[in-house]
Amino acid sequence: MNFCPSCGAAVELRCPDDDNRLRHICVACGTIHYQNPKMVIGSIPEWEDPEGENKILLCRRAIEPRHGLWTLPGGFMENSETTTGAAIRETLEEANARIAIGDLYSMYSLPYLNQVHLLFxxxxxxxxxxxxQESLEVKxxxxxxxxxxxIAFRPIQFSLEHYFADRRKGQFGFHIGEIAAPQTSGEHTALHSTAIFG
Known part of the structure; x- marks a missing residue:
């Protein structure tokens, strides 16, 4: 951030009084601009076919980043939206698919991107x-x-791996993890991952 969205003056990066983090502060109007992580919300749409086989709906991306790769339906949460509402909306937008939301399944923090990913x-x-519009195909x-x-994104990869492992065990947990910035292309390493079974 270089300029204040409130008045247009320059901002400087400094620690406000009674705070312990650097913030963008307007040199003219004094507005402190807090920047918070973005919420990425999605779903794991499940379907059981007539033969009793469990399947998951994936979307092949028509946009960057990761054009042409597969992902679960999801995207950035909008203001005034609930997490479940965001998952339903994103699934409808990306796959024209109607879903009934179940339990929150995974939550991954990506500190290097200032993002938190939630999948239901x-x-x-x-x-x-x-x-x-954002998908080449859905299947x-x-x-x-x-x-x-x-698979386009590491939180999706990890969530799908956990999902199918849980399905084989016959018990679904809630998976929490922290994902580090990739050091090399294609690296898939979680800093920390915990499963909670109720």
């Missing part, structure tokens, strides 16, 4: 899905069919 388990209400996958080397 969700029941796909029908198979009338189709690509939204149901079994665990064996998922293109694991073409």
């Amino acid at each position: 388990r969700a029941r796909l209400l029908d198979t009338g899905f189709s690509p939204g 149901l996958f079994t665990e064996a069919e998922i293109p694991w080397d073409e």
